[in-house]
Amino acid sequence: MTSRRDFLKIAGSAGAGLVLGLRLQGKARPGAPAEPVFHPNAYLAIRPDGSALLTVPKSEMGQGVRTALPMVIAEELDLDWSRVELHQAMPGPEFLHLGTGGSTSVSTTWMILRKAGAAAREMLVAAAAQSWGVAPDQCRTEKGTVFGPGGRTSTYGELAEAAARQPVPKAPRLKAPQAFRILGRPTRRLDGPRIVTGKPLFGLDVRRPGQRFAAVLRCPVVGGTPKAWDASKALAVPGVHAVVQVPTGLAVIAEGTWPALQGREALAATVRWDEGPNAAFNSRDLENQMRSALQGPADPARKAGAAAPALAAAARVLEAEYAFPFQSHTPMEPMNATAEVRSDGATLWTGTQNPNTAQVRAAAAVGLKPERMAVNVTLLGGGFGRRSGTDFSTEAIQVAKAAGPGPIQVVWDRSDDIRHDQFHPATLHHLKAGLDGHGRIAAWSHHIAGGAVLRSWLEGQKSPGQAETEANGAWDIPYDIPALDIAFAEVQVPVPLGWWRAIEIVPNVFARECFLDEVAHATGKDPLALRLELLGRRGRVKLGGEDVDIARLRRVLELAADKAGWGRKLPAGHGLGLACHAYDRRTYMAEVAEVSVKKGQLQVHKVVAAVDCGIVLNPEGLAGQVEGGVAWGVSALFSQITFEKGRTVQENFDTFPVLRSPDMPRVEVHTVASLEAPSGMGEPPVPVCLPAVLNAVFAATGKRLRRLPILPADLA
Amino acid sequence: MPAFQLTVNGRPRSVDADPDTPLLWILRDNLGLTGTKFGCGVGLCGSCTVHQGDKAVRACQVPLREAAGTAIVTIEGLAPRGLHPVQRAWIEEDVAQCGYCQPGMIMSATALLADHPHPTDAQIDAVIGEHICRCGSYPRIRQAIHRAAKGGAR
């Protein structure tokens, strides 16, 4: 396993077997619906009353998997959508790869879920056909009912018991996408009513009998440890029970969150830290290191043609440096986990994108076998990659073990969440374009320097796939350029790094698409015309061993430009900018932004997005993801994390501002109809948004912003 | 510690806790009403919004001592039977992504509509601009408020 791509393949490689009978645990409570009698596989079960219980094998963090994935099963099974209930998968033998990330939830599970639904449907039909003495192909299904010849009908509930005795078909017949009745229809999220009524759905809402609360005092400098402290001040706070040491710091255990936080504040006043080796780390020095790294050797991510000689021989070379800062994930629900360690095992309740790894690591931390560690996955109050980390779940189990019997909820406040994030790394980009005598790009070089997220993910190991992973979005540049030199120069950073919504593709596409805009303006070409020229009339091409359909990318670019009225006359002070990208070589995205800059104030008025992600499962969900992706992209133009003396300067939303309602642009979404396999939509709308806006700023003002975040002085 | 009396969702409650404890934690930890969310703890994000009397307030900024003797309504008590028209509009516009910020948004939206039955976009932004939705559901929040206004939500 060497790159992020490999992780994603594995995450999608094996779902549960189709023949496995999942026992949905729990005794029937009085008044509760009867136990399912038909559970042909791990993904679905049908009760005698005809209601269906569908298991969701991915974590819900707002991207809509708890609606889209059940839709897939319901489609092939012809369920009555109004009678669907959800069950969240837990790690275990049936579910070895619940990891949620990389916008892969749909692409990796959709065939598995279709087969699961189709197999169950065939068994229900076989049961009905048998009881009626007719052939299965004389029957059809709709909304949880089998219809047979002569007006005979039977509901799935009535058939459930007999269906359970049917053999499980090995190769169930799947519907043709043209016949879909549930998929492709705008569908509201199933959890909507529970969310708007404030039901306990999130990790922080977990309340177990006898539950206590904890706040951990961690050294603000990563790698620092407490040298001396006086627990008596904390213990004097009413409601505080104990102070215990854990590997991440000192945990204050209390009867409520507030006493835990108050106790921690009292404890903080007494602690002396050994700040460790990173106490001098700061953003300025790091930037200088990155700049020198750009002069030195770099790991190649992709080479094509002979870039160095082509650049040397070029009639003209354009060159620029782009900078992207550290970023914090800041999901609205701060990190947290609830944990309990008993003599016979342990339990975690947490919103995690990575339940299997959380299970293995938490178990190891307290010396248990993974199967003794139950992991309940709650809804995630935002994930954005942060909850792929296992630091917060492992810490919670360590606190629970140190604190003794009973469940403990470890609550991070916002400053914990920001200071101890697994940061999206800062990067510096050096780009060069060698132009021939006609102003055509003969060679393109994009070198990136910064910390490697993959190394942090692999707990310090450098893998051969590192450059490819860190230069994602740069090496798969879709344009037809004869010579390419794309490389990554690693600079070690002492803080933990993690993938952020749309990962390294955000900074890499920002630099690439802005610099391409510079080339357009320098050669007197329209930015749209230049991109269309460089995409050319190509169809499928291989980029880094993967198929990319350039025609699909071209189509979304043309669509976005057309819908946005590219080239139209704009009010004074306004500008249009665009960008396009084939995200992870699978989701084709283009965006056109309209901005204005007046009195130094940037306003993003509108973003027109065009997307081709193959078959669209839920258009309602897709639109929401584009709106959210644009919000994330615009937000990223203004936020940054900086380090001084080994610690973040920012610790709440006053110093780490994120997008708010008045600055949210209007978003228009256009989708290309497609019968290609579905890809993902959680991340692809993000990366193109930044360069589209910045290119629009240039169009409006003539100012080329190459450094993020945008500071007030930049537009003054 | 002294016991404080307050009314929560129409029910008289007595709470024994440090008078400085923010109402947010009283609701979540002492009264088991976890629909009111913790996002920043310092009045910047609006996740913890509840009604105190007829005003929308940040529960993380109201100490127990100031909540005592007042009537508090949380997301759980907004519509004791069924759904409030604003909640219905939220479902119909499919506003929620992760959903975490939404109880606070809804509490502010209902207070806004009580003051301005037909708010303009600017009036909506003035109120919702004090909240954060990291998932970016802002366009739908605005649409849902307009929808609720049309339906005569109060």
Ligand code: FES
């Ligand atoms: S938690 Fe109260 S405003 Fe953020």
Ligand code: FES
């Ligand atoms: S819906 Fe996720 S924070 Fe608003």
